Amino acid sequence: MHRAARAALHDRSDPVGLTMIRRCLRCRVPLQLSSRAYGIVPPPRDSEEKDMLDQILRVDHAGEYGANRIYAGQMAVLGRSSIGPLIQEMWDQEKKHLAKFNEILAENRVRPTALLPLWNIAGFALGASSALLGKEGAMACTVAVEESISEHYNSQIRALMEKDPERYTELLQVIKEFRDDEMEHHDTGLEHDAESVPGYWLLKTAIQLGCKAAILVSQRV
Numbered sequence: 001m002h003r004a005a006r007a008a009l010h011d012r013s014d015p016v017g018l019t020m021i022r023r024c025l026r027c028r029v030p031l032q033l034s035s036r037a038y039g040i041v042p043p044p045r046d047s048e049e050k051d052m053l054d055q056i057l058r059v060d061h062a063g064e065y066g067a068n069r070i071y072a073g074q075m076a077v078l079g080r081s082s083i084g085p086l087i088q089e090m091w092d093q094e095k096k097h098l099a100k101f102n103e104i105l106a107e108n109r110v111r112p113t114a115l116l117p118l119w120n121i122a123g124f125a126l127g128a129s130s131a132l133l134g135k136e137g138a139m140a141c142t143v144a145v146e147e148s149i150s151e152h153y154n155s156q157i158r159a160l161m162e163k164d165p166e167r168y169t170e171l172l173q174v175i176k177e178f179r180d181d182e183m184e185h186h187d188t189g190l191e192h193d194a195e196s197v198p199g200y201w202l203l204k205t206a207i208q209l210g211c212k213a214a215i216l217v218s219q220r221v
Helices: 002-034 047-078 084-108 116-131 135-163 169-191 200-218
Strands: none
Touching (some): 047 084, 047 116, 047 135, 047 200, 116 135, 116 200, 135 169, 135 200
């Protein structure tokens, strides 16, 4: 008798519990979805913010595109050498970076720089010519380029942190992750005798001047 009463009570109360759970779920899901109703980049509040974000995305995409072409040039010369697998490993990371920025540009309807055809040729030529100097030359090029990109990422991180770190949380996370990868490539280059190539400092300075010019132009063109 008692068991039947408990069973009846359980049968009557269970639907109520399920109903409440369903109501809670219906209440919570919209809140979770509306907590961030955009992708990595927040919708710009005004034309000034739009210009800033467009420049950041455009130049970062151009930098990753150029880095991909540099590694492609190095692999064309050194792909079958002992250093080939290491260059390929770094290139694979750069491919992921470029794919992500391709996605972000499309999502936010930001056009890439009009100079991509130039960076296509210039990047490959830089990678191949540095690789013709041997493993050390390729690594010296890697150090110079990755240091420039890392410094540029750091300047973007500082600017976004000063403006509104919470608003740009996801974008900052992407930039920081890619910055760390670039620094890893930089350190790898140093570990593999980059500084032993003849004229290292002259070569590094020349490459970095080119990188700075490319960054400046790609932001707007």
